[in-house]
Amino acid sequence: xxxxxxxxxxxxxxxxxxxxxxxxxxxxxxxxxxxxxxxxxxxxxxxxxxxxxxxxxxxxxxxxxxxxxxxxxxxxxxxxxxxxxxxxxxxxxxxxxxxxxxxxxxxxxxxxxxxxxxxxxxxxxxxxxxxxxxxxxxxxxxxxxxxxxxxxxxxxxxxxxxxxxxxxxxxxxxxxxxxxxxxxxxxxxxxxx
Amino acid sequence: xxxxxxxxxxxxxxxxxxxxxxxxxxxxxxxxxxxxxxxxxxxxxxxxxxxxxxxxxxxxxxxxxxxxxxxxxxxxxxxxxxxxxxxxxxxxxxxxxxxxxxxxxxxxxxxxxxxxxxxxxxxxxxxxxxxxxxxxxxxxxxxxxxxxxxxxxxxxxxxxxxxxxxxxxxxxxxxxxxxxxx
Numbered sequence: 001x002x003x004x005x006x007x008x009x010x011x012x013x014x015x016x017x018x019x020x021x022x023x024x025x026x027x028x029x030x031x032x033x034x035x036x037x038x039x040x041x042x043x044x045x046x047x048x049x050x051x052x053x054x055x056x057x058x059x060x061x062x063x064x065x066x067x068x069x070x071x072x073x074x075x076x077x078x079x080x081x082x083x084x085x086x087x088x089x090x091x092x093x094x095x096x097x098x099x100x101x102x103x104x105x106x107x108x109x110x111x112x113x114x115x116x117x118x119x120x121x122x123x124x125x126x127x128x129x130x131x132x133x134x135x136x137x138x139x140x141x142x143x144x145x146x147x148x149x150x151x152x153x154x155x156x157x158x159x160x161x162x163x164x165x166x167x168x169x170x171x172x173x174x175x176x177x178x179x180x181x182x183x184x185x186x187x188x189x190x191x192x193x
Numbered sequence: 194x195x196x197x198x199x200x201x202x203x204x205x206x207x208x209x210x211x212x213x214x215x216x217x218x219x220x221x222x223x224x225x226x227x228x229x230x231x232x233x234x235x236x237x238x239x240x241x242x243x244x245x246x247x248x249x250x251x252x253x254x255x256x257x258x259x260x261x262x263x264x265x266x267x268x269x270x271x272x273x274x275x276x277x278x279x280x281x282x283x284x285x286x287x288x289x290x291x292x293x294x295x296x297x298x299x300x301x302x303x304x305x306x307x308x309x310x311x312x313x314x315x316x317x318x319x320x321x322x323x324x325x326x327x328x329x330x331x332x333x334x335x336x337x338x339x340x341x342x343x344x345x346x347x348x349x350x351x352x353x354x355x356x357x358x359x360x361x362x363x364x365x366x367x368x369x370x371x372x373x374x375x
Contacts, residue, residue, distance in 0.1 A: 031278035047264035064274045150258050175218040
């Protein structure tokens with residue numbers, strides 16, 4: 001007796017796909033709905049990855065321009081609009097960081113955390129400011145993993161998809177990022193973060 | 194899903210090493226761990242003081258990360274983004290939560306500005322409306338009468354000339370229609 005074929009669950013309906021189609025056809029309400037739904041997270045994500053409010057705004061504007069352009073050719077079922085938005089946001093931030101920062105800072109080495117700028121000393125009294133600084137000093141991909149998973153609350157699958165890595169790689173990046181933060185904050189005020 | 198990850202999710206009781214790895218990567222809250230891997234955490238923490246210390250450190254870092262303030266969204270950013278949207282004017286008015294400031298309100302572009310409709314009413318207004326209708330009607334009427342008299346006789350008698358003057362005078366009665374002008 002042949003085994004029944006595994007039943008594959010149909011892909012989850014994408015609530016944004018219809019909005020995007022309507023938006024690219026000139027529906028102003030659909031454009032506004034997409035902006036209201038996704039802008040806050042896009043902006044937060046960019047601001048945290050770039051550490052620069054003005055650059056984050058530029059990234060958000062560029063992202064939505066790309067979204068309007070992509071809308072006319074969007075094929076339902078190929079990708080979730082939300083996943084596309086997060087992936088493109090991360091990529092836009094990477095591009096800007098590469099333009100803005102010296103290449104040396106993009107090194108994946110955890111030892112980068114030891115070479116911290118002197119202004120961190122001035123922020124000794126403010127724990128959150130120090131933690132911000134410590135996050136900014138993380139290597140790029142560790143910072144991405146930490147921001148996506150721990151600050152923005154993405155699931156493992158969402159964070160891995162946005163970064164274009166597997167879930168095992170994400171786990172490794174998260175562990176290294178947390179270890180670096182712990183070591184950084186311990187070095188600065190000798191206690192828990 | 195990778196083979197390594199599948200083997201992890203199938204495992205019923207993660208080893209101590211695996212629990213350490215989970216705490217190190219995902220933090221202290223097993224609800225945020227990969228599915229099925231946090232079930233034995235409580236028992237493991239009760240039995241292992243060293244693991245409990247690592248878990249407490251992770252909990253402190255989680256709390257510190259959760260306390261970081263989120264970057265504030267600039268009020269005008271949504272309006273600026275919607276100015277670039279395919280239907281900029283509609284989109285800006287549809288944005289309910291963050292109304293665009295007056296300075297940033299987009300002007301309708303040449304493509305979506307309402308196109309003026311040109312009909313008979315417009316032609317009527319364009320030609321002067323009631324203000325010129327009176328004289329025009331009187332001129333046409335007098336011309337018609339004049340021609341009907343001129344063509345057969347090629348001369349005007351006194352009564353016809355008087356009628357012509359009457360009709361010509363009617364041409365100046367347009368002032369009475371001013372209040373009906375649009």
